[in-house]
Amino acid sequence: MNTLVDRMSESPVVKAPKSAIADDMAMIRAASELTRDLVVPSARVYWTDFLASALVGYAGVAAAILAPSTPWMLLAAVVAVLALYRAGSFIHELTHIRKNALPGFRLAWNILVGVPLLIPSFMYEGIHSLHHNRTKYGTVEDPEYLPLALMKPWTVPLFVVAAAFAPLALVFRYAVLTPLSFLIPPLRRVVRERYSGMIINPMFRRKAPEGEFRRQWAWQEAGAWAWSTLLVAAGVFGWVPLRALVIFGAIAAATLVLNQIRTLVAHLWENDGAVLTVTGQFLDSVNVPPPGLLPELWAPVGLRYHALHHLLPGVPYHALPEAHRRLKDALPADSQYHGANYRSLPKLVMNLVAGSARGAAA
Numbered sequence: 001m002n003t004l005v006d007r008m009s010e011s012p013v014v015k016a017p018k019s020a021i022a023d024d025m026a027m028i029r030a031a032s033e034l035t036r037d038l039v040v041p042s043a044r045v046y047w048t049d050f051l052a053s054a055l056v057g058y059a060g061v062a063a064a065i066l067a068p069s070t071p072w073m074l075l076a077a078v079v080a081v082l083a084l085y086r087a088g089s090f091i092h093e094l095t096h097i098r099k100n101a102l103p104g105f106r107l108a109w110n111i112l113v114g115v116p117l118l119i120p121s122f123m124y125e126g127i128h129s130l131h132h133n134r135t136k137y138g139t140v141e142d143p144e145y146l147p148l149a150l151m152k153p154w155t156v157p158l159f160v161v162a163a164a165f166a167p168l169a170l171v172f173r174y175a176v177l178t179p180l181s182f183l184i185p186p187l188r189r190v191v192r193e194r195y196s197g198m199i200i201n202p203m204f205r206r207k208a209p210e211g212e213f214r215r216q217w218a219w220q221e222a223g224a225w226a227w228s229t230l231l232v233a234a235g236v237f238g239w240v241p242l243r244a245l246v247i248f249g250a251i252a253a254a255t256l257v258l259n260q261i262r263t264l265v266a267h268l269w270e271n272d273g274a275v276l277t278v279t280g281q282f283l284d285s286v287n288v289p290p291p292g293l294l295p296e297l298w299a300p301v302g303l304r305y306h307a308l309h310h311l312l313p314g315v316p317y318h319a320l321p322e323a324h325r326r327l328k329d330a331l332p333a334d335s336q337y338h339g340a341n342y343r344s345l346p347k348l349v350m351n352l353v354a355g356s357a358r359g360a361a362a
Contacts (some may be wrong), residue, residue: 018138018284019274024336027327028278031311031337034326038319041097045318046105049301050090054112057084061251063328065244077251082297086253087113089301095123096126096313110220115227117252118170119198120220126213127197127206132313137281143199143206148269148350156264156353159200163260167252174228178221262299265348266306277309279336285310286348287341289324293294298345305341 060080069071091114094106106121114120130136131144138145148155173195181188193205196217209217234240268284276284285307288295295304302309302317308324309315315323331337342348 006072007123012086015343016273018271018276018280019279021280023284024279027282027331027335027337028311030330031327035149035312035315035319035323037296038315038323041093041101041316042318043102043105046090046093046102046316048177049318050087050109051112053083053087056080057087060084061248064251065247066238073247077247077254080251081258083255084113084117084251085258086300088117088119088255088259089303091119091121091124092128092303093301093317095125106216110223114220115223117255118174118184118228120224122209122213122217122220123196123198125216126209127199134278138276138284139273140201140203141206142198143201144269146200146269147272148264148278150270153353154348159264160257160260163256164253166256167249170224171228171231174221174224175232178225182263192259258298261345262303262348264346264352266303269352282307282311283336283339285340287324288343288345288348289328289341290321292343295345 046241057080060076060078060083063076064073064080067076090109093107096106110120127143131142133142136142138147146155146159150160173191177187177191177195177344181191192208197204197206199206231245235245236244265286265288269288271280271284287307288299299306302320305320305324308320308327312320312323326343327337
């Protein structure tokens, strides 16, 4: 046990470049064999967790708007942020659950969370799958990867601060750019390629949707356009008190900032663009397993097991704790599996900042 705890250090276990890491076939086989019975999503868990999170989140928004004093407003806002952040995090599950595994879940998520927060699922579906592609992860073709540990130190705070302005950018994208882009075809291509995905890689360009996904994109974007236009009209014509709109916008911004901070520590961000093995991708990713409780707030819906998720993307979020327990107990102390387990968010952030500072000084 002491050996295992020692390996759960806050510095990377493997010092070699990620591209030099060979696959740990024993770990990969164990991951496959020990979790075969965990791949079926539980409709009861998904619906209960999602609906309860959305209900608490919007109740928190209402309480914050109607609060009689600033302390109560802030308390309600914190509850709203955490609950809506959890409800919004189900967008990640939408990209991985098999078609028809949870009938109606995608529609309900978009109606209750995706459109109201202007993050409809088309902005993630078809994007996130590329991040899991073995030959695209960490390369210029990965929309969700930046080598932050190898970039300038100021990149890290800028990465977080930018998220605070995302709600305004999303309102502009849907209320203004959506209708304009259908009138100006060249603009439509720019909007589709660069402003229709939850991406962090500025070099990535999105391809046009096809088939059923194109139809889903169309109605989701139409819904986001209608909602964003309604928000603008409500503010301009005074249909809703400006204070209420500001509070709702601030809560939405805080959820996106929290997600951006979580993204900051989802990986070590040490790959320089080379194609990695499955084990290399795993070790460039982060688990923050128990006993800590706070990660369940800042990395909800299984995101605290992000490295394990890269190893087993087909395992639903509610089964990841059991999958981790089985692998932790079954694999020896010198297994690569233990090298992706970390203890806390602050130390991970400090490691990332320190790494970028060393890279800039080199």
